[in-house]
Amino acid sequence: MNSDWVKHAINEINADYQRSADTHLIRLALPAFPGIRLYLKDESTHPTGSLKHRLARSLFLYGLCNGWIKEGTTIIEASSGSTAVSEAYFARLLGLPFIAVMPYCTAKRKVEQIEFYGGRCHFVESACEIYAASEMLARELNGHYMDQFTYAERATDWRGNNNIADSIFRQMKNEPHPVPDYIVMSAGTGGTSATIGRYIRCQGYNTELMVADPENSVFLDFWRTRESGLRSAVGSKIEGIGRPRVEPSFIPDVVDEMLRVPDAASVATAQWLETQLGRRVGASTGTNMWGALQLAARMRDEGRSGSIVTLLCDSGERYLDTYYNPQWVEANIGDVRPWREEINTLVK
Numbered sequence: 001m002n003s004d005w006v007k008h009a010i011n012e013i014n015a016d017y018q019r020s021a022d023t024h025l026i027r028l029a030l031p032a033f034p035g036i037r038l039y040l041k042d043e044s045t046h047p048t049g050s051l052k053h054r055l056a057r058s059l060f061l062y063g064l065c066n067g068w069i070k071e072g073t074t075i076i077e078a079s080s081g082s083t084a085v086s087e088a089y090f091a092r093l094l095g096l097p098f099i100a101v102m103p104y105c106t107a108k109r110k111v112e113q114i115e116f117y118g119g120r121c122h123f124v125e126s127a128c129e130i131y132a133a134s135e136m137l138a139r140e141l142n143g144h145y146m147d148q149f150t151y152a153e154r155a156t157d158w159r160g161n162n163n164i165a166d167s168i169f170r171q172m173k174n175e176p177h178p179v180p181d182y183i184v185m186s187a188g189t190g191g192t193s194a195t196i197g198r199y200i201r202c203q204g205y206n207t208e209l210m211v212a213d214p215e216n217s218v219f220l221d222f223w224r225t226r227e228s229g230l231r232s233a234v235g236s237k238i239e240g241i242g243r244p245r246v247e248p249s250f251i252p253d254v255v256d257e258m259l260r261v262p263d264a265a266s267v268a269t270a271q272w273l274e275t276q277l278g279r280r281v282g283a284s285t286g287t288n289m290w291g292a293l294q295l296a297a298r299m300r301d302e303g304r305s306g307s308i309v310t311l312l313c314d315s316g317e318r319y320l321d322t323y324y325n326p327q328w329v330e331a332n333i334g335d336v337r338p339w340r341e342e343i344n345t346l347v348k
């Protein structure tokens, strides 16, 4: 039986959910692709600014219902930042201490937001070190390591219950092509792609799931070879996506197609999206949109009409000193101009 505190905690999360609204599905007008509709599920409008708001809610409920989180439990998480921001929000809601373990290079804005919600940041040199450091802290503090990279895929109810896939298909209902030909997503934990892929199968839709993978990520090679021991010495430069090891939450069998996206193409596409939406998006949204544009071009070449949905994962305001700082981009990503020209040619 749940303790009174656990009952209260679950009630707090459910009440917070009841007070929340769903995120928008934005239609992007692209005259260069007649008969093809492109949509962005705008996850930046959650209270904590990213798609990770959904995951954090699910991980807290999962931990509470498993008996892992109790009154006073210190919550520890390995993160590239977005999940930690969202978990700090829920930890504060429940009055629990929270520590985020992140690489030094994590966007300053995310660090500020974690601290705003009363969380503490513990920095490590590289993305490869976040797992061991989190386990160690959890042992030392007798806390609970949430471990999104393991539990993201199972903490989310993929069958329905208003998950992100369910929401996308409901919002598409009155569109000319309500069942998307493709949904494009990138993978950090792989939890979102697992939820979408399973939901498509469970509901019997003919939608194909493409996962777009940045440089220095092992997901694409794992999807091709199924070698789970793959490692990358260098971390991904696209914050939130691309991992140096195969994460347990990435489910390759529900992915129909994968695409390698150069980092400069992701950044160029994110910057181009600002000209279409009138606001900035994060670089992982650029990766997603690059994949969606390639598919739109394929459909156009094949004379097909239909729809493509992808995700706007978070806002670019978090990355003003990186992806929206030309000096940083030149030093860390390289020349994005050829990719911008390629986009301009694609959408002409």
Ligand SMILES: Cc1ncc(COP(=O)(O)O)c(C=O)c1O
Residues within 6 Å of the ligand: 050, 052, 080, 081, 082, 083, 152, 186, 187, 188, 189, 190, 191, 192, 193, 239, 240, 241, 282, 284, 285, 313, 314
């Ligand atoms: C900005 C951003 N985009 C995309 C993702 C990938 O989502 P998932 O972990 O569900 O694969 C993340 C995950 O941290 C993220 O922070």
